[in-house]
Amino acid sequence: MERQIRIKTNAYTSNDLLCGTLYQYYVVAYNAMGKGDASDSIAIKTKGSTPVPPKHVNEFLVVNTTWAHIKLDAWHSNGCPIKEFLIRYRVTKYETEWSEVSAQVWPQESSIEL
Numbered sequence: 001m002e003r004q005i006r007i008k009t010n011a012y013t014s015n016d017l018l019c020g021t022l023y024q025y026y027v028v029a030y031n032a033m034g035k036g037d038a039s040d041s042i043a044i045k046t047k048g049s050t051p052v053p054p055k056h057v058n059e060f061l062v063v064n065t066t067w068a069h070i071k072l073d074a075w076h077s078n079g080c081p082i083k084e085f086l087i088r089y090r091v092t093k094y095e096t097e098w099s100e101v102s103a104q105v106w107p108q109e110s111s112i113e114l
Contacts (some may be wrong), residue, residue: 048079
């Protein structure tokens with residue numbers, strides 16, 4: 001994407017960048033004589049990375065005799081908003097395949113009861 005900046009501007013801010021994304025920039029100046037050489041390009045990465053699960057099971061799971069309650073807000077976003085959760089389960093003694101509780105659980109749901 002190319003963007004031209006007004007003469008009286010002494011700085012530029014890129015807005016609406018994606019978190020955790022690598023961008024490259026270079027600058028070319030113009031004057032009455034024409035176009036100057038391009039600057040060296042520079043790579044920058046916006047802050048943020050993939051979500052991190054809680055370190056301990058008791059931080060996100062509450063279980064009783066008939067249900068399990070998962071606290072979704074225990075996951076750390078690492079600077080990028082969490083878009084969705086995928087939740088799967090299996091009865092370990094009897095099944096080798098995982099079953100999906102839900103293909104998409106939205107982060108607005110702070111917890112889910114199974």
